[in-house]
Amino acid sequence: MRDWEERFTSFLKARGLTFTRERKTILEAIFATHDHFDVDSLHEDLKKRGERISVATIYRLIPLLVESGMIRQAVSRAGHPTYEHLFGHLPHHHLICVRCGRVAEFREERIEKILDGVCEREGFSPIEYRLGVRAVCSTCRREEKK
Amino acid sequence: MRDWEERFTSFLKARGLTFTRERKTILEAIFATHDHFDVDSLHEDLKKRGERISVATIYRLIPLLVESGMIRQAVSRAGHPTYEHLFGHLPHHHLICVRCGRVAEFREERIEKILDGVCEREGFSPIEYRLGVRAVCSTCRREEKK
């Protein structure tokens, strides 16, 4: 059994909820890639897999996944929430191309150190650092020159 | 004439648009404080000032303000876009209390230096760095202890 499966099952059990076929199927789709997703892309994914799961079920599952720490809301340029799963992912930040929407990830511990200091100075206890760099990627930059 | 007024007027003129009484009134409300705002809070503000401007007008103005660089979308914990104006504001980042929603601002040039390096490494041309620290503020931490 994959670790995410085990972890989510026990999260559900602790609340008297059940790990159904639908929930398992949705999780499989989520963990099949490291791509960011939203309700719609996930629904499409499921269709491609020949699954007919209603969007309502997806909407209902997402808060549970967030609470259990399986996924989190990601940065994006879209006007609606997108998510990313948190297994096999170290904490990281994002470079977002404002033209094509491509997202690259990076990690920089020096920044976290600095931010720890900022939080202390301001009297905040940090939970999470979210860093999004809006930029233009090399491909789009070449395009623009034309 | 305030600089934001002049700047927005010329932006509009360059596009054959006009600086109307409504647009001026909305801008005044926006620049009257340094608080973040959304369409609804702005509409409320205008009501308090005795102005009856429809939300549609606000919705139509916002993209113009963003394009002209007068405001930008801000980080927030709300599920819909919020904005902040960019006059008399140095570039800065946000500490957001996840309990009470309080936002504190800070500035850290060391971080920008590091990010310049990251962008170069990844082949991105940076436009803007957005850093949001999700945290619990000192007041809320005291509350939680009880």
Add this chain to the structure above:
DNA sequence: ATTGCGATTGTTAATCAATCGCAATATACG
């Protein structure tokens, strides 16, 4: 295997913010 109960599901209807279409006004400019 069966039962019973609460959780879960898909469908449909309701909600809500955001956008659009249009007729009435306002504005710029000759």
Add this chain to the structure above:
DNA sequence: CGTATATTGCGATTGATTAACAATCGCAAT
């Protein structure tokens, strides 16, 4: 002034999310 164009507010519309509900499912105790 008078015309052309931009702007406004209203109300209708859209699209995404949530709620209500009746039918089914999962699971633990028979």
